[in-house]
Amino acid sequence: MASIDDVARAAGVSTATVSRALRNLPNVQPATRVRVLSVAAELGYVPSPHAATLASGRTRTVGVLTPGIARWFFGEVVDGAEHALRGLGFDVLLYALGSPRTDGPRPPVDPNVLRRRVDGTLVVGLPLEAAEVSSLVGLGVPLAFVGSGPSGQVTHRIDDVAAGALATRHLLGLGHRAVGHVTGARDPLSVWSPAAGRREGWRRALAEAGVDGPPTWVVDDAEFDLAGGRAAAHRLLAARPELTAVFAASDELAMGVVLAARDRGLRVPDDLSVVGVDGHPHGELVGLTTVSQDAFSQGHDAAVGLLGMVVGERAPESVTYPTRLVVRESTSAPRADRGPRR
Template identity: 80%
Template sequence: MASIEDVARTAGVSTATVSRALRGLPNVTEATRVKVLTAVAELGYVPSPSASSLASGRTRTIGVLTPGIARWYFGEVVDGVEHALRGLGFDVLLYALGSPRDPLPRPPVDPNVLRRRVDGTLVVGLPLEAEEISSLAALGVPLAFVGSGPRGQVTHRVDDVAAGLAATRHLTALGHRAVGHVAGAQDPVSEWSPAMGRRAGWRRALVEVGVDAPSSWEVDGNFDLEGGRAAGHALLAAHPELTAVFASSDEMAMGVILAARAAGRRVPEDLSVIGVDGHPHGELVGLTTVAQDAFQQGQDAALVLLQMVLGERAPEAVTYPTRLVRRSSTAGPRTVAES
């Protein structure tokens, strides 16, 4: 079990500084407090209640609102949040609503389920109406968003337009021009959803090479494997001229690969496929992807939220890098490869 000395050594500070940082005392810079909280989370250090008053007079609980944890991204973020908070003696109150498996429309967020039960709230990948955001802010505890979020709120996310650009530019650099898109369910509430940003990146990359993609080259895939499979079947049946598909998530991309195989099209010889996420199962099918670190986003967001609980200012927006992971699901179109 990690000790306070281990935390001090990892953070590069004294044990007294660790103690002051965890107790929320003055004379500790924001940068130092972040280093201490990060070391605590990494080492899994649990301060004894008598040794730390970080949560004194508080609930020791952070509320997490999410559509569910069945999808890879949500599960990774929640895991990161829980990992960071556990090391500081905080619990997670998970409030899942709007699961894609639920045939009924998502119920509106009820802030009363969190009232006087949490010290702060994280919203993970959940599109909210302006009234819902206002009701959460009215709880009087810090509020932050992970994966998406409106301007003016604390957010931790990747640049979704850049992710869509990187994925589609990879395909156009290989020589593809007929590039279809399997989008996540288009969010009618917020223009800041990942689906909207990645779609914009796809269109922009095609415009760069002189292609004005028809709207029929795009099909919603609901951000899951079965949705990606159905979207892949629809795209390939309606547009046999497509030589590549960009899917806005790896789960949908894997569904497209299954649809291509069922249609007798080889990947990548007949169809190149690329996704976004860095899902560990992608390696099993050789999926090229634009990878992100969802676990780190959750961990960092939790630590920043705790800073806000302590009354410190937080950066309004934290944008995480992505990286292109080239595997065997993408190659030049046959006309290029054979010439």
Template identity: 45%
Template sequence: MTVSITDVARAAGVSASTVSRALRGRPGVSEEVRAQITAVAAQLGYIASQSASSLASGRTFTIGVVVPYVGRWFFGTVLDAAEQVFSAAGYDVLLYNLGSPEARKRFFTKLPVRKRVDAVLSLLIPEAEEAAALRSLGVPLATTVGGPLPGFTVVGIDDRAGAESAVRHLVNLGHRRIGMISGTSGPLHWTTPIDRRQAYLDVLADAGIEHDPALEADGDYTVQGGERAMIELLAASRPPTAVFAQSDEMAMGALRALRRHRLKVPEDVSVVGFDDHELADVMGLTTIAQPVAGEGAEAARLLLRQLDEPDAEPSRHVQMPLRFVLRETTAPPNPRGPQ
């Protein structure tokens, strides 16, 4: 005969929901009661089932995750870190990849997550109507992209500060012809390329360096795009002596283009990236390190905290630290080259 959660609750003299919280390590149960319930469950041979726990707690023990590009390094890293936190807490992940306008429209029109998830982690920046639709679910919401968003817990970084550090490093080395590889064709309403570009312009202005539009190119936040963008910059009448790439993947593409043009890094051209990709150290790439996995894990923890402590005031904006990492791809400009 199968032992149910109700049988354990009756034998322990507690409610079924208390049994569920105790066996899942949830707060609100004293250690003495938790130990008693664990002992009773073991004695009766009870094996917790997802459906029984859901009925007892009113939860689905599922977290919805919405991503624009599941195959991109940044989003994949955030997703992997968040999933590990959710899994350790006994939650499953229901993934929605909204990589096309059609998929995105269909998702926000039908909202298939309704009554299927206990919380939502969004890795895309929703439009006003989309954000309102997610808030209508009545579940905790979090994101790791964009700025403050009403009703959402936002875990992110100061994009401007990071980009300023990268460009200022090149200025301090003595570079005056500083190019930038950006990603203007990123996800809808993605503010990252805008903020990082503004930082680039601000540092140039502070240094008295006139902005040259010919030293900007779109790298699409991919290695291939970064390579194309670097080739475009090298075709300028006065090519850059240094380049700030808004992501390490684009920086890696730039390094490949420079190598194919028989140019040395950093002797001929300096390159600095952003992210501290897992391959950045292997390539000796100077970069701005952001804790991408840490952002995903922190967002997941904050969502679980809201589920466990529904009456507590949720964190609305958490800013993660940035770190400048000096490696081998930056140096003062070559005195024999263009200045």
């Protein structure tokens, strides 16, 4: 188990500074306090029960709102946040709303379940109505979003437009011109959803290449999982047999596209190239080309930043994380002899 000396060495400060930073005492520079919090979380340092808390009167609990943890991105973010918070002696109060395994619309966010029970709130990939955002702000505790979020709020996420463009440009660079897109169902809040950004990136990349992709090259009502991607790809490929490649808005959707191609007797990538977004570990099993993101770090950093806000530090409004293209066997140049599929 890490000691306060370990934290001090890793952070490049004295043990006295570590103690003062963790107890929210004065005479610690804001950047130093955040660095100490981050290092303590990374090393799993837990102050003794007799040490002063980050601030008196705290619940030492952070609320986490998410659609669920069954999907890879949500689970990774929650795991990263929990790792950081546990390392600083904080608990997670998890509320899963709108899980795909639940029939019907998700229940509205009820701020009363968090009132006086949490020191801050993380919202992970959950589209919220403006009134719901206002109700969380009204709790009077720090609030941050991971994966997506409205303007004016602290948000940790990737540039979804850039990710969609990167994936599509990879296919265009291989010589594909008929590039379809499979994405999730639209919602009233799609203006700040990852699905909307990735679709816009796809559209921009095609336009830059002089390709006029018709609306029928898109299926945008899929559930964001393997089964949803499979069903959507069947509809897309049946309607548009000229497509030689598909960009899917997540790796789970993309793996569903691969299965649909196999169902239809198509070879990946000879007959159809497929690329996704996420860096899902199961993607390697099917040789999936992907735009990879570090979801664990997004959750970890958002939690550390939220605790910085708890002790009075000012957080940046938006933190954007890098992505990288991981090329595997699911993409290649289109076959020169390939004719329209029937």
